[in-house]
Amino acid sequence: MGGYEAVIGLEIHAELRTRSKMFCSCDASFGGEPNAKTCPVCLGLPGVLPVLNRRAVELAIRLALALECEIAPRCIFHRKNYFYPDMPKNYQISQYDLPLAVRGHLDLEMEEGPFRVGITRVHLEEDTGKTVHVSESGRIHGSEYSLEDFNRAGVPLLEIVTEPDIRTPEQARLFMQELKNIMEHLDVSDCKMEEGSLRCDANISLRPRGSQDYGVKTEIKNMNSFRALYRALDYEISRQREIMENGGEIVQETRHWDADANTTTPLRTKEYAYDYRYFPEPDLVPLEPERALIEEVRASLPELPAQRRRRFREQYGLPDHDAWLLTSSKSMGDYFEEAVAKGPDPKAVSNWMMGELSAYLNARGMEIGEIKATPSQLADMVSLVEEGVISGKIAKTVFEEMLETGKDARAVIADKDLTQISDEEELAAVIAETIAENPKSVEDFRRGKEKAVSFLVGQVMKKTRGRANPQLVNELLLRELREGG
Amino acid sequence: MEDLYAKKAWELIAMLRGREVSAREVLQSVLRRIEEVEGDVHSYITLTEGEAEQAASRADEALAGGRDPGTAAGVPLAVKDVLCTRGVPTTCGSRMLEGFVPVYDATVIGRLREAGMTMMGKANMDEFAMGSSTENSAFGPTRNPWDLDRVPGGSSGGSAASVAAGEAIWALGSDTGGSIRQPASFCGLVGLKPTYGLVSRYGLVAFASSLDQVGPIARDVRDCALLLSLIAGYDPRDSTSLQVKVADYLEALEGDIRGLRVGVPGELMQEGLTPGVRANVENALRLFAELGAEVEETTLPHLDYALSAYYILAPAEASSNLARYDGVRYGLRVEGEDMLEMYGRTRAAGFGAEVKRRIMLGTYALSAGYYEAYYGQAQKVRTLILGDFRRAFERFDVLVSPTSPTPAFALGEKVEDPLAMYLSDVCTIPVNLAGIPAVSIPCGLEDGLPVGLQIMGKALGEAELLRVARVMEEALGFRERPRVARGEA
Numbered sequence: 005m006g007g008y009e010a011v012i013g014l015e016i017h018a019e020l021r022t023r024s025k026m027f028c029s030c031d032a033s034f035g036g037e038p039n040a041k042t043c044p045v046c047l048g049l050p051g052v053l054p055v056l057n058r059r060a061v062e063l064a065i066r067l068a069l070a071l072e073c074e075i076a077p078r079c080i081f082h083r084k085n086y087f088y089p090d091m092p093k094n095y096q097i098s099q100y101d102l103p104l105a106v107r108g109h110l111d112l113e114m115e116e117g118p119f120r121v122g123i124t125r126v127h128l129e130e131d132t133g134k135t136v137h138v139s140e141s142g143r144i145h146g147s148e149y150s151l152e153d154f155n156r157a158g159v160p161l162l163e164i165v166t167e168p169d170i171r172t173p174e175q176a177r178l179f180m181q182e183l184k185n186i187m188e189h190l191d192v193s194d195c196k197m198e199e200g201s202l203r204c205d206a207n208i209s210l211r212p213r214g215s216q217d218y219g220v221k222t223e224i225k226n227m228n229s230f231r232a233l234y235r236a237l238d239y240e241i242s243r244q245r246e247i248m249e250n251g252g253e254i255v256q257e258t259r260h261w262d263a264d265a266n267t268t269t270p271l272r273t274k275e276y277a278y279d280y281r282y283f284p285e286p287d288l289v290p291l292e293p294e295r296a297l298i299e300e301v302r303a304s305l306p307e308l309p310a311q312r313r314r315r316f317r318e319q320y321g322l323p324d325h326d327a328w329l330l331t332s333s334k335s336m337g338d339y340f341e342e343a344v345a346k347g348p349d350p351k352a353v354s355n356w357m358m359g360e361l362s363a364y365l366n367a368r369g370m371e372i373g374e375i376k377a378t379p380s381q382l383a384d385m386v387s388l389v390e391e392g393v394i395s396g397k398i399a400k401t402v403f404e405e406m407l408e409t410g411k412d413a414r415a416v417i418a419d420k421d422l423t424q425i426s427d428e429e430e431l432a433a434v435i436a437e438t439i440a441e442n443p444k445s446v447e448d449f450r451r452g453k454e455k456a457v458s459f460l461v462g463q464v465m466k467k468t469r470g471r472a473n474p475q476l477v478n479e480l481l482l483r484e485l486r487e488g489g
Numbered sequence: 490m491e492d493l494y495a496k497k498a499w500e501l502i503a504m505l506r507g508r509e510v511s512a513r514e515v516l517q518s519v520l521r522r523i524e525e526v527e528g529d530v531h532s533y534i535t536l537t538e539g540e541a542e543q544a545a546s547r548a549d550e551a552l553a554g555g556r557d558p559g560t561a562a563g564v565p566l567a568v569k570d571v572l573c574t575r576g577v578p579t580t581c582g583s584r585m586l587e588g589f590v591p592v593y594d595a596t597v598i599g600r601l602r603e604a605g606m607t608m609m610g611k612a613n614m615d616e617f618a619m620g621s622s623t624e625n626s627a628f629g630p631t632r633n634p635w636d637l638d639r640v641p642g643g644s645s646g647g648s649a650a651s652v653a654a655g656e657a658i659w660a661l662g663s664d665t666g667g668s669i670r671q672p673a674s675f676c677g678l679v680g681l682k683p684t685y686g687l688v689s690r691y692g693l694v695a696f697a698s699s700l701d702q703v704g705p706i707a708r709d710v711r712d713c714a715l716l717l718s719l720i721a722g723y724d725p726r727d728s729t730s731l732q733v734k735v736a737d738y739l740e741a742l743e744g745d746i747r748g749l750r751v752g753v754p755g756e757l758m759q760e761g762l763t764p765g766v767r768a769n770v771e772n773a774l775r776l777f778a779e780l781g782a783e784v785e786e787t788t789l790p791h792l793d794y795a796l797s798a799y800y801i802l803a804p805a806e807a808s809s810n811l812a813r814y815d816g817v818r819y820g821l822r823v824e825g826e827d828m829l830e831m832y833g834r835t836r837a838a839g840f841g842a843e844v845k846r847r848i849m850l851g852t853y854a855l856s857a858g859y860y861e862a863y864y865g866q867a868q869k870v871r872t873l874i875l876g877d878f879r880r881a882f883e884r885f886d887v888l889v890s891p892t893s894p895t896p897a898f899a900l901g902e903k904v905e906d907p908l909a910m911y912l913s914d915v916c917t918i919p920v921n922l923a924g925i926p927a928v929s930i931p932c933g934l935e936d937g938l939p940v941g942l943q944i945m946g947k948a949l950g951e952a953e954l955l956r957v958a959r960v961m962e963e964a965l966g967f968r969e970r971p972r973v974a975r976g977e978a
């Protein structure tokens with residue numbers, strides 16, 4: 005970073021998980037034949053009027069409260085006017101100077117220590133439809149015509165704007181992950197970045213370290229994953245730094261993240277220099293959430309990630325690091341708790357999840373919800389290790405097979421004949437054989453090199469393809485060597 | 490015997506129920522009249538004879554079977570072409586919506602269907618309800634049945650002309666700045682602009698959402714009250730619709746106006762009134778007093794700014810409401826090299842001059858850097874006007890003024906002078922800004938042309954307003970009928 009620090013603010017859009025759309029009764033679920041989920045209202049036909057979805061308001065309040073925001077006693081909707089074919093009315097019903105909620109925050113922790121990101125505002129608006137450009141490239145330029153799908157038009161959207169409190173791409177990624185995590189716990193959004201139900205734009209500028217001023221910022225769009233967010237910000241920081249170090253000036257503009265080219269490129273001026281001509285939406289009355297409703301929503305808030313993290317430390321005696329990882333998503337925490345409920349040692353389950361399981365997910369880019377092994381299957385496997393049925397090392401092989409096939413640990417063990425050998429007679433034969441084959445090591449031991457035992461244990465394990473109970477082998481070997489001497 | 494087409498709705502309803510006439514006979518009478526005069530008057534954009542015949546037959550069958558056909562059954566109704574009618578083209582008087590057929594009924598249309606409505610057709614209007622003469626229709630002007638060289642008023646000119654000429658018994662109009670009351674006044678009829686929120690706007694194609702209301706145009710106050718009772722009431726599809734119990738407007742017609750406190754805002758009696766308008770209104774005020782009302786001049790000082798505020802607010806909302814006409818999903822499309830060119834060409838070809846003028850006015854008023862000076866300021870004026878009315882209604886039960894400063898003007902007279910045209914609504918606009926109800930009743934003639942008296946009431950005071958109007962209607966005894974011919978002058 006040199007002498008500069010980045011100042012980053014995020015603007016997040018999340019589709020709310022309501023049954024019906026924001027201003028009509030159409031099905032708000034994802035997918036479906038194009039335009040199957042539409043009606044006169046969300047198609048913007050002449051004469052129609054919007055009616056606010058109460059459920060969307062409740063969900064928005066839910067998130068706003070989880071982010072410690074103040075809920076406005078009275079807020080109003082505005083029309084944001086601009087022409088675009090995916091927007092049936094050519095204005096979007098949104099909120100402007102009187103949003104639903106303001107002044108919240110989200111606390112996060114990194115190895116360098118805790119940090120807080122301020123939430124400027126949370127407001128409600130409606131989503132737009134989708135334009136499909138019909139051409140070989142799928143791009144607007146050179147396309148013969150375009151088609152519109154209004155299934156998403158009018159789906160309730162939550163906009164969350166942060167203060168410019170973020171300093172690094174890693175912090176930005178962590179913030180987004182935690183926000184998603186919170187929304188999953190609250191069950192307010194599907195939070196699928198790839199389906200567009202969770203989107204994120206960033207404002208970013210650089211300033212000399214120690215300065216309190218703000219530099220000229222750029223707005224980065226089209227970051228469709230946490231990884232894209234990280235890479236785009238990382239790229240933009242180096243781009244801006246290079247310009248500043250060479251005495252150049254940053255141009256205030258909107259830039260588009262191109263994941264394939266690994267760069268941000270400016271959007272044409274025309275595409276963002278709109279004057280939105282906001283004015284109060286005359287078709288809706290001011291929204292005045294009653295105290296009782298707010299308190300009802302507050303009382304119904306489920307356990308949030310921060311609370312769960314604390315509980316994991318206290319209830320299961322997990323270290324900080326484990327608690328963070330296991331509560332990094334709702335499904336991760338649920339998986340852990342379901343497994344632990346079966347009785348195995350929580351720390352052992354945690355180790356498996358943070359180690360083998362996370363590695364497996366990362367390698368395949370999968371979510372925990374997509375794996376075949378169930379929490380209770382993991383619990384059984386951990387218990388088998390605790391009971392000495394299989395060794396820890398064998399267990400790794402077993403678990404991998406379970407993840408691939410969804411089979412029970414016992415079935416995998418039986419299929420592959422992996423039960424731990426704890427039978428002394430059976431082991432005695434192998435040990436005798438090993439001693440016979442390794443006179444030099446035996447000699448070393450007798451001359452006082454205790455380490456030679458480890459080598460011999462290793463040899464026994466090798467001969468039994470890892471199935472031998474290592475502790476028992478160790479014991480038997482020592483006895484044999486001493487007695488034999 | 491008077492022709493059926495010239496009768497009032499309540500008279501026909503009684504005759505239908507007494508089996509003196511059939512719904513088909515009433516319809517035939519109106520259809521013959523349409524054949525006679527529609528070529529001269531041009532009240533309609535679309536006639537719906539087929540639908541009307543079916544509705545009339547249904548009414549007759551019900552009556553023959555001793556069943557209730559619905560209050561509105563068998564009484565041909567003209568519907569301003571700004572209300573969405575399922576399966577029937579709805580143009581808003583614009584090329585932009587030529588060929589557009591709604592897939593749904595406006596709430597008021599749905600309610601009237603329930604009441605057995607016989608819809609005669611979709612009435613002509615100024616394009617997107619912007620105008621005061623019906624000359625801004627893309628389908629040609631409507632002429633005033635009292636003098637075919639004159640305008641019927643606007644924007645609900647087709648609705649008013651159809652009722653005046655006998656091409657319908659009653660009609661629905663919409664009123665954003667006077668568009669029901671002024672044509673009712675020009676055509677010698679009764680027109681009511683209800684309290685904002687009393688009648689659902691769902692399915693009313695929006696001009697200025699915070700000002701628009703649907704309302705009745707009819708031959709007398711009783712018909713007006715009846716039609717209002719059929720369309721009024723809370724609609725969950727319209728968030729601005731009021732959750733109130735609808736009064737019984739017919740019952741409310743009975744009674745007198747002894748002790749009624751009548752205020753006359755000086756601001757609405759200033760220069761610009763023709764001598765005949767002034768004389769007829771002053772005569773009406775004398776009648777008020779004779780009937781035991783207390784008439785007093787008063788002042789609502791901010792009304793002087795109403796017109797200016799209106800011509801910021803209404804175009805601002807219109808500029809946004811009319812943005813959806815872009816050629817993408819329905820209505821007119823003129824192809825272009827790319828999307829922007831298609832937008833531009835479509836809107837250039839689809840909208841007429843007055844609509845374009847107001848879209849530009851409104852876009853400008855909402856632009857960054859101008860918002861506070863225009864829209865913000867106009868909203869403040871609106872609040873002040875509302876305050877003026879609130880204070881006035883602490884002292885008065887109703888306020889009275891001319892509906893329009895002049896009787897019907899000549900076709901073409903104000904087409905080139907938008908400001909003169911806008912001034913035609915100077916007395917009616919404050920009512921929309923305040924959201925209160927007002928009714929126009931005929932109070933006399935000037936050079937053979939009807940003059941309208943505007944009576945304004947408290948918010949949701951329709952019952953009292955209609956009673957006052959009924960009493961005055963009786964006292965004024967206006968019985969003139971249009972000749973449907975060219976004027977002498």
Ligand SMILES: [Zn+2]
Pocket residue numbers: 025028029030041042043044045046047158
């Ligand atoms: Zn819909």
